Amino acid sequence: MKKILYLLLLVSIMTSCGEYNKILKSTDYEAKYEYAKNAFEKKKYTQAYTLLEELVTIFKGTDKAEESLYLLARSHYLNKDYETSGQYFTHYYTHYPKGQYTELARFYAGYGYYLNSPEAKLDQSGTYKAIDEMQRFLDYFPHSERAKEAQDVIFELQDKLVYKELLNSQLYYNLGNYMGNNYQSAVITAQNAIKEYPYSKYKEALSMIILKAKFQEASQSVYEKKADRFRDVIDEYYSFINDYPDGPNAKEAKDIFRVANKYVKE
Missing domain, CATH: 1.25.40.10 (Tetratricopeptide repeat domain)
Known part of the structure; x- marks a missing residue:
């Protein structure tokens, strides 16, 4: 019985292929x-x-x-x-x-690029292309039944771009003073990401990297610069704790503040 079914399937495929070639x-x-x-x-x-x-x-x-x-x-x-x-x-x-x-x-052009968008650690040219297409779709069809889906896609893709900057700033932080002041690069990268995408879900993580990088830079400074740099750390702490008083990084932020405060009081 299985043999007959297999033969019938084979005949069907061959017939279909023959029709297509014709x-x-x-x-x-x-x-x-x-x-x-x-x-x-x-x-x-x-x-x-x-x-x-x-x-x-x-x-x-x-x-x-x-x-x-x-x-x-x-x-x-x-x-x-x-x-x-x-x-x-x-x-x-x-x-x-x-x-x-x-x-x-217009919708599927953008959505296809969204589906093809690479993971965050890779080049994000495709992600920018997807955002551009989706934004233009919304510009032309703001009342489309697909408008919310398009907006959600844009937010998701923007978060991917921010996450890439988070990875970059974390990398700079991890490099520390290796071949230069990478703490400063970590701060600048994180600040630029927050400035461009102020409502990203990664804002707290970026803000914490800024605080930690400034703290490490102050800790490793020459004595003459320590007090001023720790004052900057304290300012950064107040800004951070005001935004995220009960966040997962609050305890670490308070530990940083206690150390920084000692240097400023000296």
């Missing part, structure tokens, strides 16, 4: 168009976009060109080739700014 070589573009749409519906996205790439040019200037281009982009998207799909979605909404699928094209 339509691929055909010059009946209407038949190709219908086959491509049917392949798309059956989730055979490779077949769909292979046929549609030709049809977009063939149908140029017709209504079918618009739908073919959108389905071409969606086929690549659903096949998880987000970079290629983004290019086609962009091509679509550029050529059809008021087209039937323009809202969807």
Whole structure:
């Protein structure tokens, strides 16, 4: 019985492949168009976009060109080739700014780049591209039913950018005085991240790195500079504890304050 089912499946696959190869070589573009749409519906996205790439040019200037281009982009998207799909979605909404699928094209262009966004420690060019596309989607379609989802995506991607800066500032902090004053670099990196993204969920962690880096810099300073630098640490402490009085870093911050206060009172 299993053998019969296997043979039937094999025959079905061979027949399907034969039909596809036949339509691929055909010059009946209407038949190709219908086959491509049917392949798309059956989730055979490779077949769909292979046929549609030709049809977009063939149908140029017709209504079918618009739908073919959108389905071409969606086929690549659903096949998880987000970079290629983004290019086609962009091509679509550029050529059809008021087209039937323009809202969807703008959304999926950004969402595809979001799905393709690399982890925080890697280059974030793709993340910036995703944010830019999603922001433009909101600019053009502020009342879209997908507007909240787009805004949530932007916030998530911005947090990823902040997290990358958190990793960078932590790295500087860990390097300490190795080949230069890395504590100062840690402070500057963290401060810039807070300034650019003041509502990030990583703000407390960044603020704590600033406090710790300033404390280490003061502790390792020459005697003449210690008092002034510890005063700066105390100012930073008050700013931190005012924002996060019950945060997970509050105890460590208070320990830093007690040590800094001793130097200032001397």
